[in-house]
Amino acid sequence: MKKRYVASVAGAIGAGITGYLLRNEENRQTLKSKVKNNTAKMRNFYADNQTDSTLEDAGAPDQVASKDFAQLENSRMVSEGSQFGVQYYNKVKEEDGKMDT
Template sequence: MKKRFIYSTIGAVSAGAAALLLKDEQRREKVKQKAKSLTESVQGSLKNEHNNDLPVEKAGVPEFDSIENTKMVDEGSQFGVQYYNEVKDDEDPEEIQRKQNA
């Protein structure tokens, strides 16, 4: 309930402030200019983020670059399988049968 009241209050205050700012022609022009400059600066910074001159060191097929990393990933991928097999080995065969029939 409090959040709804707070959001409603913020919305009403914002609408009132916007109406007060945009009431005068000069202020309206200032707001338009600031909004335009803000959007231009944001668009300019976004263009800089999508620069294609990023260093790409290990692109393509990384397996041939570092065999150690490939071995590590290969060994690590067996952890879940080994854990599952250990849990299954520890379970009672009657319990497994009960789970399958349920």
């Protein structure tokens, strides 16, 4: 069998199995409720863990609590003389200030 048909066959088999399992209304409702619960959990998780935006981090690269890889790289570049992130932050804040007034 050619490689390009493997994905098609796998998709067709998966669709057939899914159709067979979801033929009952009770199974469909159970799946819908599980998907809604998991989606709500994920939204809450990401909303709770989101502290500052990337833009705010760029404005003060060495003064943030979270030390992820991108933030450490930004701090390193600023220590070497790069001011792109800080200048971009200042420009956006200045434009926001003009729009508020």
